[in-house]
Amino acid sequence: MAPTPMMQQYQEAKAACGDALLLFRMGDFYELFHDDAKIAARVLGLTLTSREKGENAIPMAGFPHHQLDSYLGKLIKQGLRVAVCDQVEDPRQAKGLVKREITRVVTAGTLTDDSLLDPRESNFLASVVVASSGRSRGGGSSETPTLGGDEAGIAWVELSTGRFFAGRFPAGLLADHLARIQPSECIVPEGADPVPEHLRESIVVTSRPAWCYSAETATESLCKHFGTASLTGFGFDDDDTVAVRAAGAVLEYLQETQKASLDHMDRLVRYRVGQSLEIDEATRRSLEITRTIRDGRREGTLLAILDRAVTPMGSRMLADWATNPLTDAAAINQRLDAVDELQRDPALCRDMTDSLRGIYDMERLLARVTTGRASPRDLSFIARTLRGLPHVKAKITGRKGERLRQLESQLDLCPELRSRLESALVEDCPLSSRDGGFIRTGYSERLDELRELTSGGREWIARYQADQVKSAGIPNLKVGYNKVFGYYIEVTNAHRDKVPDHFIRKQTLKNAERYVTPELKEYEEKVLSAEEKSQQLEYDLFVELRGVVHACARRLKTTAAVLAELDVLVSLAMLARERNYCRPQPVADPILSIVDGRHPVLDVLEPEGTFVPNDTAANHDEGMILIITGPNMAGKSTYIRQVALITLMAQMGSFVPAREATIGVADRIFARVGASDELARGQSTFMVEMVETARILNNATPRSLVILDEIGRGTSTYDGLSLAWSIVEHLHDKVGCRTLFATHYHELTDLEVSLGGLKNLNVAVQEWEDTVVFLHKIVAGAADKSYGIHVARLAGVPQEVNERAKQVLALLEEEHLDREGRPKIANRGKRKSGDLQLTLFGFEEHPILDKIRETKVDELTPLAALQFIQEWQKELRR
Numbered sequence: 001m002a003p004t005p006m007m008q009q010y011q012e013a014k015a016a017c018g019d020a021l022l023l024f025r026m027g028d029f030y031e032l033f034h035d036d037a038k039i040a041a042r043v044l045g046l047t048l049t050s051r052e053k054g055e056n057a058i059p060m061a062g063f064p065h066h067q068l069d070s071y072l073g074k075l076i077k078q079g080l081r082v083a084v085c086d087q088v089e090d091p092r093q094a095k096g097l098v099k100r101e102i103t104r105v106v107t108a109g110t111l112t113d114d115s116l117l118d119p120r121e122s123n124f125l126a127s128v129v130v131a132s133s134g135r136s137r138g139g140g141s142s143e144t145p146t147l148g149g150d151e152a153g154i155a156w157v158e159l160s161t162g163r164f165f166a167g168r169f170p171a172g173l174l175a176d177h178l179a180r181i182q183p184s185e186c187i188v189p190e191g192a193d194p195v196p197e198h199l200r201e202s203i204v205v206t207s208r209p210a211w212c213y214s215a216e217t218a219t220e221s222l223c224k225h226f227g228t229a230s231l232t233g234f235g236f237d238d239d240d241t242v243a244v245r246a247a248g249a250v251l252e253y254l255q256e257t258q259k260a261s262l263d264h265m266d267r268l269v270r271y272r273v274g275q276s277l278e279i280d281e282a283t284r285r286s287l288e289i290t291r292t293i294r295d296g297r298r299e300g301t302l303l304a305i306l307d308r309a310v311t312p313m314g315s316r317m318l319a320d321w322a323t324n325p326l327t328d329a330a331a332i333n334q335r336l337d338a339v340d341e342l343q344r345d346p347a348l349c350r351d352m353t354d355s356l357r358g359i360y361d362m363e364r365l366l367a368r369v370t371t372g373r374a375s376p377r378d379l380s381f382i383a384r385t386l387r388g389l390p391h392v393k394a395k396i397t398g399r400k401g402e403r404l405r406q407l408e409s410q411l412d413l414c415p416e417l418r419s420r421l422e423s424a425l426v427e428d429c430p431l432s433s434r435d436g437g438f439i440r441t442g443y444s445e446r447l448d449e450l451r452e453l454t455s456g457g458r459e460w461i462a463r464y465q466a467d468q469v470k471s472a473g474i475p476n477l478k479v480g481y482n483k484v485f486g487y488y489i490e491v492t493n494a495h496r497d498k499v500p501d502h503f504i505r506k507q508t509l510k511n512a513e514r515y516v517t518p519e520l521k522e523y524e525e526k527v528l529s530a531e532e533k534s535q536q537l538e539y540d541l542f543v544e545l546r547g548v549v550h551a552c553a554r555r556l557k558t559t560a561a562v563l564a565e566l567d568v569l570v571s572l573a574m575l576a577r578e579r580n581y582c583r584p585q586p587v588a589d590p591i592l593s594i595v596d597g598r599h600p601v602l603d604v605l606e607p608e609g610t611f612v613p614n615d616t617a618a619n620h621d622e623g624m625i626l627i628i629t630g631p632n633m634a635g636k637s638t639y640i641r642q643v644a645l646i647t648l649m650a651q652m653g654s655f656v657p658a659r660e661a662t663i664g665v666a667d668r669i670f671a672r673v674g675a676s677d678e679l680a681r682g683q684s685t686f687m688v689e690m691v692e693t694a695r696i697l698n699n700a701t702p703r704s705l706v707i708l709d710e711i712g713r714g715t716s717t718y719d720g721l722s723l724a725w726s727i728v729e730h731l732h733d734k735v736g737c738r739t740l741f742a743t744h745y746h747e748l749t750d751l752e753v754s755l756g757g758l759k760n761l762n763v764a765v766q767e768w769e770d771t772v773v774f775l776h777k778i779v780a781g782a783a784d785k786s787y788g789i790h791v792a793r794l795a796g797v798p799q800e801v802n803e804r805a806k807q808v809l810a811l812l813e814e815e816h817l818d819r820e821g822r823p824k825i826a827n828r829g830k831r832k833s834g835d836l837q838l839t840l841f842g843f844e845e846h847p848i849l850d851k852i853r854e855t856k857v858d859e860l861t862p863l864a865a866l867q868f869i870q871e872w873q874k875e876l877r878r
Helices: 005-016 034-044 064-076 171-181 214-224 237-257 281-287 303-306 312-323 329-343 344-359 361-371 375-394 402-411 415-424 445-472 493-498 518-551 553-579 636-652 686-700 715-737 745-752 788-794 799-817 848-855 862-877
Strands: 023-027 029-033 049-051 060-066 082-087 100-106 125-131 151-158 164-171 185-188 203-207 478-483 488-492 504-508 512-516 585-587 591-597 612-616 623-630 658-666 668-673 703-707 738-742 756-768 769-780
Touching: 005 029, 005 082, 005 100, 023 034, 023 064, 023 100, 023 745, 029 034, 029 064, 029 686, 034 060, 034 064, 049 788, 100 237, 100 738, 125 164, 125 171, 125 237, 151 237, 164 171, 164 237, 171 281, 171 715, 171 738, 185 237, 185 375, 203 237, 203 402, 214 237, 281 636, 303 312, 303 636, 312 361, 312 518, 312 553, 312 636, 329 344, 329 402, 329 553, 329 585, 329 636, 344 375, 344 493, 344 553, 361 375, 361 553, 361 636, 375 402, 375 518, 375 553, 402 553, 415 518, 415 591, 445 478, 445 488, 445 518, 488 518, 493 512, 518 553, 591 636, 612 623, 612 636, 612 738, 612 769, 623 636, 623 745, 636 668, 636 703, 636 738, 668 686, 686 703, 686 715, 703 715, 715 738, 745 756, 788 799
Parallel strands: 023 082, 125 185, 185 203, 585 658, 623 738, 623 756, 668 703, 703 738
Antiparallel strands: 023 029, 029 060, 049 060, 082 100, 125 151, 151 164, 478 488, 488 512, 504 512, 591 612, 591 658, 756 769
16 A cells, blocks of 8 residues: 555655654654654653554554653653654645655754753763774775774764864773763764773764765865864864864764754864873772762762852863863963952852853853754843843953953953844743744834734724624624634624624524624734734744844854853852862972862761861872771771862862862872772673773873772782782882872881882771771871771671681781781882892791801801701702
8 A cells, every 4th residue: 555645755754864763743743653653652651553554554653742852852861863854834835745854863962952951061972983003194085994993083072062172092092081071972983883882871872884984074074164274273283184084973973963054163172182181981980070980970079069150051161170170280370360369259259159140051052043943032041141241241350360351351242232132032032933922012113013903903803893783783792703713793693683784604603693794804814914924024033133143153152151161260269268178289290298188079078077187298208109008997098089189179270178288280190999890891890900000000100190999909818919019119110100009908018118209108096995986087107907807897797707707817917927016928028129029928938047047157167068058958959
């Protein structure tokens, strides 16, 4: 059976959208058919019905068109792609079948609707291509992206704001940069998918044809989009080809899916390695910068504590700062100067905060304007934002800090645009641009005339009804209107005999008759025509206003960026004042000097005054490697994490939770904290630990900050201790970076004697009878116990288990401690700096050594000495 014209239209649209679910607009509903209907019914909980019957039955499911955003969000969260096929002509004017077209394809990385986005977070679409050595530079369409090469190109764009970046990186760091960007969706070449498996839980991966990654095609499409002859002006050169290929693939994907202008993507920013603090994937997870380890939530992270911004733009920029701290001391100090000046003036901060609360999300509003999806309400929000700018500008005028002065100069008030919008738009605009009612009276003379004609019709109808009552002598005659029959005259059956001859019967009711007259029909056409013309003119005026805003988009984007940064600076200043933070001093020398440092998250979440502050000193004189020992639950992990977070906060331009802080600007932060496994990749907890440790040892530099927690605990005691020992020596001798190493291997503390750049610290405890009190205070020296059995008792381990553990512990200590109570294994592991260490721990001493020690050499004759040597040789051969 041949498909109906509508189903043929559906099939053509379905063929054009590939594997995306097709939402097909039919009147007031979006309908899905065939397998799409089955998927939607399962995911959305829709009722699955059918079109036609019997063998020709077609599965069908649908929902009202006004619920589109809600259902789109649910489909996207399931990792599905959705194509929206809309009616693109007025059904009342259509001749035959209404014309329909796919107006957009919605994916996880291409969301622009506020209802589908978290206003505080960026939503990036990324593109990745990996090129093997020698293939990333130059080349044309014949290039085939290969996996396992040595260079990766990554491009990422936030469609809802137009921010567009690209860069090239060592292929081995791909996972780290994807963890930094946190894209919702990543496009990759078919057959060469480099996205690590463990990232796929949070990233939707979409394959694209290999030709999309052609260097020649990418360069051509990017230059055409930006209207440039080359990409040199954006900072890209021949060495950046792999990054350009990734960027070109992103642009092509957006052009295919969005079916709208992408003018808001007006620049491509080259990301340069080294401009920001490098933080690998494992470190981001361990430090819980933007997501908690346990459940992946924002609450309980560093970002959640720092974020006091009152605009969505400010929250997103703060997240960028937290995930990309600076490495340039001058730039860091510019931000710190601004925060310092603001926090010294709390009244100014409160005033600025009040002003910024009236600022709308200009970045995403502008994106909707340039893509043609803005509503009258969006334009009114832009007008309200512009109305508040003079007050903001006045507050930062005349400030001392260089960055605040720069921001003041960049804050464009756009007075002519504000005047135009305020004169055109009513205060409370509707969402729909087709229903009218949002243009002010007085803005358009022609619109005022049409409106007057439309509204004046009510007066005419009232006069006409009075005239008909009088002339016909029918007191209850009334003139009414409905959308089906238009205007009519209604006469009850009781007065039917009085109806004039020129009344034309229109409709019969139970107790009345309805009529029309030539005069009433003529006026109806006049009024309805005026109303229709009024709505069309109002829509045309809206499109004109949208175009005016579009023309100012670049100026408005600059202003939006200024407002976002002011919001961040003010929020950091208020946080610093509220939590008694200090201004850190960034220096070039890789040192750390923190007085009364506190963990920024726990300092807020724990009851006021309960967090114990601690000092940190790492430098060439006192030691660059700090070994921290102490019992479980005493706070070792908290201490080393807080040092890393304080360093990160300082380099993003924030005050820090301490009384004083001098921070040597780090190039990288590495953290190996906590235990985890990746069974899907066949990696045990210990394997993951060693992989992450290997990365640290191979990539850390003298300017890096390394924090390590319980390295070596995932294997046998001697294996783990051997590895921990040698790792410390390598960091000391080969890398020389600031390192905080928390451990239960007390044997490592003996390295303080042989390694001049190492210092022992421990977490103080107080013993009283059989109870231990954790003081959470870091003090000099090594801990002598782990107090594990005490912790087990606190955790509720049965008493008999604890008592037996004490007995076993006493036996082990008797076996492995020397006469001075020191571990025998540590004593045998000593070495002097520069000595050749043939073995780490040595072996059990042979009894013959005691005989050698007891021999009185001065009393031996040569012959007796030879006899002794002969006896020793015989004994050694046994």
